[in-house]
Amino acid sequence: MVIVDADYNCIYVDIGYQGRVSDGGVFQNCELYQRLTNNALNVPAPRALFGRRNEVPYVFVGDAAFPLTENLMKPYQGTYVRGSPERIFNYRLSRSRRIVENAFGIMSSVFRVLRKPMLLEAxxxxxxxxxxxxxxxxxxxxxSFRGIYTPVEAVDREMEGSTISGT
Incomplete structure (x- = not known):
């Protein structure tokens, strides 16, 4: 399990679970979950977003396999009509989740050892x-190497002038 920041850097890595264990199962058995549950991660206090008054907590973003907590956000389950607040939320959340998927893609495209099971001792x-x-x-x-390792077309970015409609 890996937590990746917005710039594709690995900020937390927990290795050792078999691939057949669900993301939620891995998460609930790792040290990060214990620290998050016990408020031992020093997550900053909630703050208002730029131009807003309501305070919102800092969150990690996960997929549907993760539990919903104050500091862990996941998508709404189900299917929603185009343009609904839930569908727009899920679309925006999936864009942020793509960062970690892209980071795995970058690593596996360069470090080919990640493409298949490792027949090694744990x-x-x-x-x-x-x-x-x-x-x-x-x-x-x-x-020196950033542009070679991850050229601009290898990372996700917002198209200038595009709109988010929750499609």
Missing amino acids: DKATLIVMTVACLHNFLRKSK
């Missing part, structure tokens, strides 16, 4: 995956 596989995450962050932050 500790060696863990070391390889953590090394890939560290190399990914290094290459993303490097002025």
Whole structure:
């Protein structure tokens, strides 16, 4: 399980669960979940968004497999009519979730060892995956390699002049 920031950098990595375990199951068994549940992550206090008065909490974004909590947001379940607030919310949430999917795509396209099951001892596989995450962050932050490792067309971005309609 990986948490990725808005710039595609891995900020939390938990390795060791088999791929057949659901994202929600992995999350509920990792240290991050325990710390989030016990308010031990030092998540900033809720603040008003720019130009708004109501305070909103800082949140992590997950898919439907994750539990909904004060600091964990997930999409509305079900299907909603075009233009409804729920559909627009789900669309915007999915755009933010795509960042982590794209980060995995970037890593697996460069580090091909991630494309298939590793027939290694668990500790060696863990070391390889953590090394890939560290190399990914290094290459993303490097002025010399960032454009080569992740060219502009490899990352998600908002098209200038586009509108969000929840389609």
